[in-house]
Each structure stands twice: as C-alpha cells, then as structure tokens.
Amino acid sequence: MIVVTGATGNVGRALVERLTAAGRPVRALTRDPQRAGLPETAEVVRFQPDDPAALFTGATKLFLYVQAAGDRTAEFLAAARKAGVRHVVLLSSAIVTEGADETHPIHVMHAGPERAIRDSGLEWTSLRPGAFATNAFQWAGQIRAGDTVRGVFADGMSAPIHEDDIAAVAERALLDDGHEGAVHRLSGPEAISNADQVAAIGRALGRELTFTEVPPEEAGPELFPHVPPHMLQGLLNAFRASVGATPEITDTVEKVTGTPARTFAQWAEDHTSAFRP
Numbered sequence: 013m014i015v016v017t018g019a020t021g022n023v024g025r026a027l028v029e030r031l032t033a034a035g036r037p038v039r040a041l042t043r044d045p046q047r048a049g050l051p052e053t054a055e056v057v058r059f060q061p062d063d064p065a066a067l068f069t070g071a072t073k074l075f076l077y078v079q080a081a082g083d084r085t086a087e088f089l090a091a092a093r094k095a096g097v098r099h100v101v102l103l104s105s106a107i108v109t110e111g112a113d114e115t116h117p118i119h120v121m122h123a124g125p126e127r128a129i130r131d132s133g134l135e136w137t138s139l140r141p142g143a144f145a146t147n148a149f150q151w152a153g154q155i156r157a158g159d160t161v162r163g164v165f166a167d168g169m170s171a172p173i174h175e176d177d178i179a180a181v182a183e184r185a186l187l188d189d190g191h192e193g194a195v196h197r198l199s200g201p202e203a204i205s206n207a208d209q210v211a212a213i214g215r216a217l218g219r220e221l222t223f224t225e226v227p228p229e230e231a232g233p234e235l236f237p238h239v240p241p242h243m244l245q246g247l248l249n250a251f252r253a254s255v256g257a258t259p260e261i262t263d264t265v266e267k268v269t270g271t272p273a274r275t276f277a278q279w280a281e282d283h284t285s286a287f288r289p
C-alpha cells in the first residue's frame with residue numbers, strides 16, 4: 013500500500029492516476045473525499061493529521077508534499093514509521109541547495125521537512141523540482157477574459173516542468189530499488205521566458221496573446237491570488253533574479269523514467285481547457 017498526500021493537487025493527482033493504472037494499491041489522502049474525483053480503484057481517505065496512525069495501516073510507502081503535515085511533519089513521519097512505512101518520497105523544491113538563502117520563506121518551507129525525513133529513521137528520496145509549468149494557471153483568469161496578460165518580469169526565465177513528469181519520477185522512486193537516499197533535481201527540458209509561456213498558451217488555444225509587464229511594486233493579490241502575503245516579496249525577488257539568468261536544466265526525468273521531460277508547449281497543449289472561457 014502506497015499512501016499519497018496531496019492527492020488532489022497537481023502532482024499528487026497525476027501520481028495517483030499513474031499508480032492505480034499500474035495496478036498498485038493506493039491510499040489517497042484528501043481533506044474532501046466526496047469531491048476528490050480520483051480513480052475508483054484508489055482508497056480515498058479523509059486526511060486527518062491530528063490522528064496520523066489511522067492513515068498508515070498496512071502501508072509501506074509514502075509520498076509526502078511539504079505542506080501536508082505543516083509543523084507536525086516529524087510526528088507524522090514517526091506515526092508512519094510505527095505503522096510499518098519504510099520509504100518516503102518527499103516533494104521538495106530546487107530552492108534547497110548549497111549556498112541558498114536559508115532565510116527565504118520558500119526555502120524554510122521545504123528545508124524543514126527535508127531535515128525531518130533525514131532524521132525520521134525512514135528510507136527517503138527527495139524530489140527537488142524547479143518552476144512548475146502549472147504556475148501558468150495564475151494567468152488563466154486573464155486569458156479566459158481576453159488576449160492580454162498582465163504580469164511581472166516578462167523576460168524572467170525558467171525551465172518549467174510538467175506535473176506529470178514529476179509524478180513519473182515519484183512513481184519510479186516509489187516502485188524501483190536504488191532511489192533511497194537520492195536527491196533528484198528536476199526541471200523541464202528548456203528555458204523559456206514568462207512572455208513566451210503566454211505566447212505558447214496562445215498558440216495552443218489558436219489565439220495571439222500579449223504579455224504586458226507590470227512593475228513589481230504594483231503587483232498584489234490580484235496577480236498572485238494563491239500566494240500567501242508573507243511570501244509574495246520573496247517570490248518577486250526570485251522572479252527579479254530570473255531576468256537574464258540561465259535556469260538550471262537537468263536530464264533527471266529522462267534518466268529516471270526513460271522518457272524525456274515535456275516542453276512547456278506540450279504542457280500548454282495538455283491544459284487548454286483551463287484557459288478557455
């Protein structure tokens with residue numbers, strides 16, 4: 013039995029779909045099982061972090077995303093180990109690296125759970141993806157409403173990764189031997205600017221979209237509705253640093269799965285429904 017936290021998130025859902033398609037037993041944890049919409053063969057369970065022992069009965073492996081248990085991650089992992097879980101695959105972030113700003117709120121969010129799994133006594137694998145292609149969903153409302161996208165740093169560069177490519181690496185880390193103690197840094201296959209991402213979405217939709225740059229000091233909740241206010245400035249600083257920079261590009265997806273990582277244009281083709289009125 014493989015327990016998957018964040019089962020209705022972008023990566024978690026893709027992982028549940030992969031594991032169930034492969035005939036593996038999956039216990040998918042979600043805060044609202046009735047609305048999960050997960051494969052029928054998955055065991056969908058309400059996520060109750062205050063009673064973690066009940067979540068791990070019969071399980072041997074765990075997929076964990078960093079916010080699942082919050083500041084109770086160590087307790088959560090201890091309950092998993094006591095119940096018989098032996099290996100945890102953590103969805104972390106590429107921001108965790110040597111020489112990183114350890115005060116950055118996104119680093120703090122991910123580095124803490126990484127320490128917790130190393131101290132847990134469990135076998136572990138850490139996945140550190142860079143920019144998610146799904147970050148482009150921040151523009152979905154504007155694209156549904158018109159052909160102009162307002163955003164910060166048109167020339168900001170990243171190598172966005174398809175969420176299913178992250179899930180594919182997680183699947184192999186959970187099912188195959190040899191990933192214990194590994195840190196897999198993940199990215200998409202190519203660098204692309206924010207403006208070119210918007211253009212790629214437009215091509216997938218058969219429309220011509222324009223990116224209009226907004227000064228970062230004018231950026232607020234309307235542009236980043238899902239970003240906690242205390243994290244916005246750190247995020248803007250990261251975006252500022254990406255202008256003219258060369259993002260980290262790895263071939264880890266292909267090495268682990270045997271299939272090259274998908275381009276952002278492929279991601280856009282896969283998600284046109286999210287951008288249509």
